[in-house]
Amino acid sequence: MGSRLTRPRGGARAAAVTIRRATAGDAGRLTRLVRRSRAYEGPYASMVAGYRVGQDYIEAHEVHVAADGDGRVLGFYALVLEPPELDLMFVADDAQGLGIGRRLVEHLAERARAAGLDTVRVVAHPPAEDFYRRVGARRTGTVAARPPAVPWDRPELELPVGRGAEVTEREGR
Ligand SMILES: CC(C)(COP(=O)(O)OP(=O)(O)OC[C@H]1O[C@@H](n2cnc3c(N)ncnc32)[C@H](O)[C@@H]1OP(=O)(O)O)[C@@H](O)C(=O)NCCC(=O)NCCS
Numbered sequence: 391m392g393s394r395l396t397r398p399r400g401g402a403r404a405a406a407v408t409i410r411r412a413t414a415g416d417a418g419r420l421t422r423l424v425r426r427s428r429a430y431e432g433p434y435a436s437m438v439a440g441y442r443v444g445q446d447y448i449e450a451h452e453v454h455v456a457a458d459g460d461g462r463v464l465g466f467y468a469l470v471l472e473p474p475e476l477d478l479m480f481v482a483d484d485a486q487g488l489g490i491g492r493r494l495v496e497h498l499a500e501r502a503r504a505a506g507l508d509t510v511r512v513v514a515h516p517p518a519e520d521f522y523r524r525v526g527a528r529r530t531g532t533v534a535a536r537p538p539a540v541p542w543d544r545p546e547l548e549l550p551v552g553r554g555a556e557v558t559e560r561e562g563r
Contacts, residue, residue: 404489409497412453412466414445419463420455420480428483429517436539437515443468443478451477452501456490467494469501475511476549479518495525499551508552519545526550 412420420443424430430438447453452469465481476498481490502510513533514522523529527547535542 404493406459407456407464407490407493409454409456409493412448412455414448416453416455416463416466417443417445417448420448420453420466423463423466423480423482424478426483427480429515433542434515436541452498452505453478454494454497454501456481456494465490465494467498469498469510471502471505471507473511474502474505474507474509475513491521492525495549499549499555502551503553508550508555510549510551512547512549514545514547516542516544519547522547522549526555 421441424441424443425438427438443453447468452471453466454469455463455466457463463482464485466478467476467480468478469475470477479491479494481494498510511530512522512527519529527549529545530548531546533544533546535544
């Protein structure tokens with residue numbers, strides 16, 4: 391990946407980011423983003439080993455990328471509408487903590503709302519649960535482990551996206 395980004399206040403950095411629909415040509419870079427994510431190293435590696443974000447998948451679902459002014463892809467999400475679920479959400483390791491994940495959640499909430507949804511289900515990577523809570527999701531349950539690919543339980547959450555359910559504002563912003 392490119393050089394590390396400097397870390398001014400998250401909101402300021404994320405403001406320079408644009409979100410666009412992913413195209414089939416993004417498949418390789420989105421696949422690399424998933425496979426290289428440090429959050430899936432060590433005990434979690436089985437989940438992303440061999441994982442591929444394919445062109446067909448990108449064309450079939452709501453896949454949107456966050457890119458900087460140079461067009462570098464810093465993160466993406468994949469929203470599946472049938473049944474409604476946030477399937478993937480990744481921010482590049484060196485771009486985390488800058489507000490990009492929050493921007494992606496705001497964007498996916500708009501897309502889900504436009505599709506007539508009130509809530510979106512999220513089955514979270516355990517270390518990411520507090521991120522989802524921070525942006526307004528609430529815990530609804532636990533999805534049991536499915537070894538060998540997913541040998542750990544995962545938190546299940548619900549993200550409200552209907553009218554009046556704006557993504558929780560960051561306090562003090
Ligand atoms: C989880 C992830 C998408 C968050 O993206 P991000 O760009 O780093 O998040 P943001 O900077 O927008 O953070 C938004 C808020 O959540 C908080 N937050 C982010 N990650 C958090 C975490 N792991 N635990 C607790 N809070 C977290 C931030 O402090 C911030 O709070 P604030 O705005 O109220 O101050 C990103 O860390 C990531 O890609 N992780 C690896 C892959 C992964 O686990 N994806 C989820 C799969 S289910």
